[in-house]
Structure formats: C-alpha cells, structure tokens
Amino acid sequence: MQTNNNNNNNNNNNNVFEVENLNLWYGKTQALKDVSVKIEGRKVTAIIGPSGCGKSTFLKVLNRLISLIPSVKISGSVQFHGKDIFSDGINLVNLRALVGMVFQKPNPFPKSIFDNVAFGPRIHGKKTKSELADLVENSLKKAALWEEVKDRLHEPGVSLSGGQQQRLCIARALANEPEVILMDEPTSALDPSATLKIEDLVRSLREQYHIIVVTHNMQQAGRVSDNTLFFLNGELIEADTTEKIFTNPKDKRTEDYITGRFG
C-alpha cells in the first residue's frame, strides 16, 4: 500500500481500492480530510487511530454503508477495482455483496444458524436447496465454525457463545461470496480466547479475501495485519507495512499513538 505522496504512478492491479482526495462531512463536521490511499489485495489491512479519528467512517465508505446517513457529503473518488463506487452506474446491492461487513457486536438474525448463513444467498435468489446446504456448510467451514455447529444447524443463532456468534456473522458475510470483508472492531466484545480464534480466522481468510479491519487493539493490528493505516482527526497520517509502522513509524504522531504517549 502506498500513500499518494510516496507513489503517484502506482497502477498496480493488485490494488482493490484506490482512494483519492476523499473528503467527508457529517453536516458541517468534516470527518475525513483529503484521504488518499491504495489498499492492496490478498492482504489484511488494519486501520488504527483514536476514537473519532474517522476510521469507522472510512470503512463505511468502502461499501457505501455511509450513504444511508442523509447528512453526509462526500468529495473525491473511491475506486473499487478501477470503478468509482460513487458513480451513477453502481449497483449498491452488488457492491455490498462483494464488499461484506462484520460489526463490532455479533448481530445474528433471530433465526436458526442455517438460516442466518443462508439469508444473503436466498435474497440474491438463485440457489436450490442443495446448493444452499453446500454454501452454508462451506461458509461455516471457512469461518471455522462448522465442527462446533454441524449437529445443531437448526438451533437459533443467538444460542451460540459470543465468539461463535461472531464467527457465524463472518460465515454469513462469506455466504454472499464477497471479495472484500470489512471488519469494524470484530473482537472488541469477545474474550481473549474467542479473540484469538477470530484472529486466526482472519489470517486464514486472507488467502482468499481482501480484508480490512478497524481495531482499537494495537496488538491485534500487529498480530493480524500486513499493512496498517493510521488515522488522526480525519486525516490519514501514515500508511505502511505493519512491520514498519510498529517498529519504525515515520511520523511523530504515529509514534506517539503507537507507543501510547498520545497526549
């Protein structure tokens, strides 16, 4: 990943998102200021920064969940595989199927485990019963939940533990066959062992998906991500490999945040 400053002519096909001069306002408050960054594919990108720095807002831009908020104004461009997601021709339902999202608190639907995972594919139509069963099994396997739930697929999703519920939500996202998975603090409501399971899962999913994780947990960013973006007051301060950011960040503000000297 490169910030625009570092590399202007990088037209690397491996970039999933190319964000240029992105500004975003909630009413009169500017939440993102001139953000330019390229997000590499088949990598885990972590987004870190203090509360209110714009990291979740940035995440919600990427699948245009942000467009659900009426007061939001946006300028600049966000390209997903070279296509501007704010252009008129974009199909939001398809975009959000391709760019799935997992939230902070596990939010299974009040349905069975099976129906939670089958929900998206059913809406998108075309699946037969056996196709659905395969898709549910595969998604649960990819989310490392299959072994724990295969004998109780028709029990309610909410009967699972918190960590299992979060993996169920990941399976639900995977069932839509996305390319990108956005995760907004996916483990902040989980205990350490459930957290480590999700982190292992994130690492294994990166073989097949592009993953972007917002996290408050610096050590988590270190454990799961290849690249890290640091936001502060709506600005993207530094974008680099996680190794570089964690051992030798360029910007003093990154250094202060990373080392907990943030005043």
Added chain:
Amino acid sequence: MVERQQLQKMLDTIQEDLLKMGGLAEAIIHKAVESLKNYDLDMAEEVLAMDKIIDALELTIEETCILAIATQQPLANDLRKISAAFKIITDLERIGDHACGIAKVTKKLNKEPLIKPLIDLPRMAYLAQKMLKKTLDAYVSADEELAKSVGDADNEVDSLHDQIFNELVLLMLQEPRNINQAAKLLFVSRSLERVADHAANIAERVVYMISGKRLNLN
C-alpha cells in the same frame, strides 16, 4: 506528557543499568591491560571480580527487557530501545570475558620478563575503550552520527592487531623460547581486536535504536 509510567520506568531502569554495565566494560578492559603491563596480580584478580558484576548486570537487564515485553507490549521507538538493549548486553558481557582472558594471561606469565615492551597492546586497549565510550555517549544522547563514527576506530584497531601479529610471529621465528609468551600476547591482541568488534556491534545497535536503520560498522 509522560504517559505509560510503568513502561517508562522500565526503560529508564534498562538505560541506567546498561550504562553501569558499559562503564564497567570500559574500566575492565583498561584494568586488564594495565594488570598485564605492570604485572599487577591483584589487579588481575579485580578484573575477574568485576566480570562477575558485569555478568550479573546482564541478567538483570535481560530480565527487565523480558518483563517489559511481556507486560507492556512496547512498540516503535520503545521496542527498538528494548531490542537494542537485549543485543548490547551480550556484546558487553563478551567484552568482560575477553578482559578476563587477558587477566588470566597476566597470572599465567607470572612476572616472567616481557619479550617486548607493551606499547601497541595498551594503545589497542585505549582505542577499544574510546570506541566503547563513544558508543555509550551516542546511546545516551541518541546521537546517530557519533555512533556511526565508531567504525573508523575499529579499522585502526584491526591494523594494530595485524602489526602486532607480524611482530610476534617474527619474535617466535627468531627465538623458539619466545613462543610461549608470544602466543599469549597474540591471544591478548586478538582479544582486544574482538573487544573493538563488540564495541562496533554495539554502535550498530545504537544506530538501529535511534533510526531503525541496520548498518554494518565492522
């Protein structure tokens, strides 16, 4: 804006102990070569005792580093300070060992007349000591340029070692009875050359600590 007081305290302790250890390493080299030059057996014993303190400090610093990593999750600049300290103490400990080796030569030669006056060996010791001092100054003041300058002195020590090697080989060829002492003095020269290498290693770690860059100063 001093936050993370616990981590800061550990970092301060590491720096303090490391400077203590570094000061001892400087002194032990000087003492070891003085003990040889003056055939001072008491001083040789002091060197052996000092080395025990250096060894103990290595353990203490290592423990603090491990504790900081285990409990404080240091990153960036903090992490570089700790990882640098972790490596530096190994080099300082080795310097202590080399000094012991020299002190043992003092004891073994047991006041037998020297086959040549000791001029270049103390000169090497002085240079190595100066390298070490510079490195420790650079460590305290986070002075990258000062740390880098240590490499030049290392070259000077290396050429002194070559010169001493040639002289001693010549003395051995001239008179086989010189061989025992010449071999021991060669060992001393080799030890001092290694001390300078360790000082250069430490300077490399100091550069890394300050800038994140990895250099080869040896």
